Amino acid sequence: MGSQRTISKYNLDYYRPDMVSGDYDMPVIYPTVYKPRRLVGFNQVNVADTSSGIHFYLDDYQFERFWKRPEHYVEKLKSFDCVLTPDFSLYRDMPIAMMVWNVYRSRLLGQMMQRAGLTVVPTVSWADKRSFDFCFDGLPKYSTLSVSTIGIKRSQNAYNLWQRGLLEMIARLHPKQLLVYGGEVEFAYPPDIDVVYYENDNVKRLRSL
Template sequence: MSKRTDRKYNLQIFDPLMTAGNYDIPIIQAVTPPTGELLPFNYAKTHINSDKTIHFFIDDYQFERLWERPESYVPLLSKFEAVLTPDFSLYVDMPAALKVYNVYRSRLLGQFWQQNGIKVVPTVSWAEEDSFDYCFDGLPSNATLAVSTVGIGRNADARKTYQMGLDEMIKRLSPQHLIVYGPSIGAKYPPELDIISHENVITEKLHSLR
């Protein structure tokens, strides 16, 4: 393949020896929990203080550029204490191939950032039970992971899917620390798991203006 083709699919940053599972999902190494508050990626360029952890619990179009030009954003992300991996959407009604692709993209960017000296916490997302075949691949065990409850609370099916995936993640990976971004939705976490809660800053700002 040509270099242009490699860059189109980011094969220039892919290492086949650092993958897991049937879909060659890139592996991310374990890190300790960051101490700073979470900051949405769309505020990263204008934020003065760097004692924050960047998250991607925002609309996909706001961070698609990271996939298009991964090397370009390393200097920006390196300024911050840590970065969560991109939360590319996994919807139940998406084609399975697209869901696998979005998990792959999230892990590859996270692995690439780690290789460039950035502290990276893996974001974990899942859809229906079939997604368990790949959505936990490449993730470290006994480590720090991140999830989001944004948009789940008012939908009973979504809450059920969240709990089902959460239970499976804990069963397979035994995380020590779990960053939970968003409102409480009544999810059940094991008592030994360290839950690090962060409010949805955007929602809170909207509420304060009303």
């Protein structure tokens, strides 16, 4: 094991080798079924109504601080109704190694929050088909999960990639409930999934200024 500074930098103190799954040792998040009344972004954590759930459908720079100081922010987030796991970006033009790292970070922070007693809803994201080898690892079956529709209306290709990943996720994880952030798009969800839509609160907030 490396020096304590290295261990702290990579949050290795929080890694539990007996609580992982898949070929890449993704930290496991246990199932929960939970529907928050509303969702607000992590960038509003200091001013948001604590009856809200916190989401991370934001640019990564707005929540990298969570990875750097997880204990501090876990304590802050305990005040809120529930927390979605951080949505670290997965882009098709990223090296696979970067994609795996970002999925790992999301799972580890989610597992940390669960172990601290928070109600945690896993955020699910993917890039292209290559990411399917790891992007669903560590996620619970028959649970509440969250996905975003932000940006998928920009092109048919973006929508096709989103749809392909969503179908794969549903086939593997069989969610009981999906929290869909960013508005409705045309998709035939299986009738046994409770689909709950949330408006993009950042857009809504900017409109009100």
